[in-house]
Amino acid sequence: MANTTQSAKDRVVIFDTTLRDGEQCPGATMTLDEKLAVAELLDGMGVDIIEAGFPIASNGDFEAVSEIARRTKRATVAGLARAIPADIARAGEAVRHAERGRIHTFVSTSAIHLAHQMRKTQDEVIEIILKTVAQARDLVEDVEWSAMDATRTDIDYLCRCVEAAIRSGATTINLPDTVGYATPQEYGAMFRQVRERVPNADKAIFSVHCHNDLGLAVANSLAGLEGGARQIECTVNGIGERAGNAALEEIVMAIRTRADVMPYDTGIDSTMLTRASKLVSHAANFPVQYNKAIVGRNAFAHESGIHQDGMLKHSETYEIMTPASVGLAKTSLVMGKHSGRAAFKSKLGELGISLSDNQFQDVFERFKALADRKKHVYDEDIEALVDEKRATAHD
Ligand code: KIV
Numbered sequence: 001m002a003n004t005t006q007s008a009k010d011r012v013v014i015f016d017t018t019l020r021d022g023e024q025c026p027g028a029t030m031t032l033d034e035k036l037a038v039a040e041l042l043d044g045m046g047v048d049i050i051e052a053g054f055p056i057a058s059n060g061d062f063e064a065v066s067e068i069a070r071r072t073k074r075a076t077v078a079g080l081a082r083a084i085p086a087d088i089a090r091a092g093e094a095v096r097h098a099e100r101g102r103i104h105t106f107v108s109t110s111a112i113h114l115a116h117q118m119r120k121t122q123d124e125v126i127e128i129i130l131k132t133v134a135q136a137r138d139l140v141e142d143v144e145w146s147a148m149d150a151t152r153t154d155i156d157y158l159c160r161c162v163e164a165a166i167r168s169g170a171t172t173i174n175l176p177d178t179v180g181y182a183t184p185q186e187y188g189a190m191f192r193q194v195r196e197r198v199p200n201a202d203k204a205i206f207s208v209h210c211h212n213d214l215g216l217a218v219a220n221s222l223a224g225l226e227g228g229a230r231q232i233e234c235t236v237n238g239i240g241e242r243a244g245n246a247a248l249e250e251i252v253m254a255i256r257t258r259a260d261v262m263p264y265d266t267g268i269d270s271t272m273l274t275r276a277s278k279l280v281s282h283a284a285n286f287p288v289q290y291n292k293a294i295v296g297r298n299a300f301a302h303e304s305g306i307h308q309d310g311m312l313k314h315s316e317t318y319e320i321m322t323p324a325s326v327g328l329a330k331t332s333l334v335m336g337k338h339s340g341r342a343a344f345k346s347k348l349g350e351l352g353i354s355l356s357d358n359q360f361q362d363v364f365e366r367f368k369a370l371a372d373r374k375k376h377v378y379d380e381d382i383e384a385l386v387d388e389k390r391a392t393a394h395d
């Protein structure tokens, strides 16, 4: 079962919302079979909570959440619900057959959302929180409550809302940076303040949920841990609304690689990250940017001659993680105009080609000339250069 007590201070609960917030990314709609495959992989890699969808949103979403709830044996399965009785009832029905089911209910708390979207007073929203969290808690033991737009909410009011949600039975409190507005320093401070000021704060686990509008989602999530949060909400490949959500693979590898300054454990088998990235990219029909941290095609590729030379001497010269640790077969030394002799020699070795010193010198010069003209120099190009040289060779 997901660890849901604040006392297990070094265990960070991973709450994956690829199938809910991730699917809200334009064009990322997945079929039921695709969702089942993603959920199975997430469960297998050690995700603690799978947010499988928003059951009231459509019959398809309801069916996906119910089916994932039925099939998942290890992870907790969550269904999202607005602070509306019909939503909560539908979410409760969808997770009813789960080994471990969670209702995740949310309401906006910022002044701008209250005035323009909810058209409710602060006191009215507190009443809604008390009623809807209690309704959810009647249906399941595990209730998460989120303060939508928490980072733009007046802190005194946010504390009142959190206190009410916990009093009504919420076991996890999520304080999202819904619009990706916070800085790491502010986000960490918000958790510190709320946890200090809310009298019953120790009865719930606190959660981060960050959007990437300013490219700060992962940094903010990690800052939230410093402020005392112990659940991270994230998506594979960082897919999600607008600029996306905090990327699961980046969080997991940041925590793992910098354990010296972040003494947490996520329980994720990081060797499955590359597979998860490929599966989600395919299912959501959403390509991964080449330079994406951890899972981008260039994340373990080196082209500069200086870097390639260093890598051939010792991999830690330019790599802070091994490709194997994220489930990638190997580092790639990309042959291009920046490549030097050492990398070129190593590439020839890889291709099973051995040349005399003179031949090597000549083929290397031709390779450099070709690399100046061509964006990509493939193995076949190098083999052609060697064949050409051999065909005209007198040495
Ligand atoms: O970004 C957000 O505030 C959300 C909530 C529904 C948790 O996705």
Ligand code: ZN
Pocket (backbone or CB within 6 Å): 021, 176, 178, 209, 211, 241
């Ligand atoms: Zn979100």
